[in-house]
């Protein structure tokens with residue numbers, strides 16, 4: 001099949017989690033919507049590509065440099081949350097539970113993929129700690145092999161600098177059932193128990 005419909009289905013199919021069926025549904029949905037809706041979608045995509053860049057302080061995505069998170073006076077500069085990717089900042093922001101600053105590493109240590117500390121924004125983090133001497137660094141990397149290796153590496157590197165280094169707790173999902181939790185999660189939750 002050729003033509004503009006097939007071309008757009010093909011473009012949508014390249015997006016993560018979108019298969020050919022969903023891509024076709026999106027295209028037929030758009031065909032039934034007014035032109036201005038398609039235009040705002042197209043413009044929003046281009047705006048992201050043209051205007052969004054990385055903050056020179058925290059390496060999060062931003063339109064202005066430094067970003068709003070780095071310049072907001074209501075956010076606590078003494079607490080820095082270290083995450084792997086910019087999308088993790090959005091995940092933590094959605095909780096509304098953190099009012100500090102961030103540092104995006106730009107990935108995780110993964111020797112198999114040839115990614116070491118030099119490929120990540122680790123040097124910048126050390127420089128930032130030297131300049132701002134924060135009270136606490138919260139390592140918020142994923143609880144998988146790469147996330148653990150990165151957290152361990154960072155704690156060894158940063159603890160001598162005199163900053164308290166903490167790690168997100170491992171736990172059971174809220175509303176979950178002990179019966180259904182896997183052994184590793186349950187063992188970690190037991191290890192990371194807190195006083196009531």
Ligand SMILES: [Zn+2]
Pocket residue numbers: 055056057058059060066067068069070
């Ligand atoms: Zn920033």
